[in-house]
Amino acid sequence: RLEMRPFGVKVSMIEPGYFKTMITNVENLEKNFHSTWKKLPEEIRRSYGEAYLKKFVALLKVMQKGFNTDLSKVTNCMEHALTSLHPRTRYSAGWDAKLLYLPLSYLPSAVMDTV
16 A cells, blocks of 8 residues: 555555355355365374364354345445545445454554454
């Protein structure tokens, strides 16, 4: 963003929370994770353990329940950034981006890591 300023280009960042899309589709993600897991060297799989993969997939399934389905929240941010006379530097779309990720970004890294 700052690198483009000398060229007169204003860059706005759209920072969405979790939305239900094909990218966040848990079935697709799970399939890809298992495929990648099988390709890992045995030493790495042993290091992490099969339980790691199972917990990760289970967490995704829980998180999926909170994914937002209203993509217009993201596209509205994009529209504003593109058409506004004075667009914002950052746009946070979705409740989780506004209430969780944005406030966390202001905390010291050690506190954020703990949370």
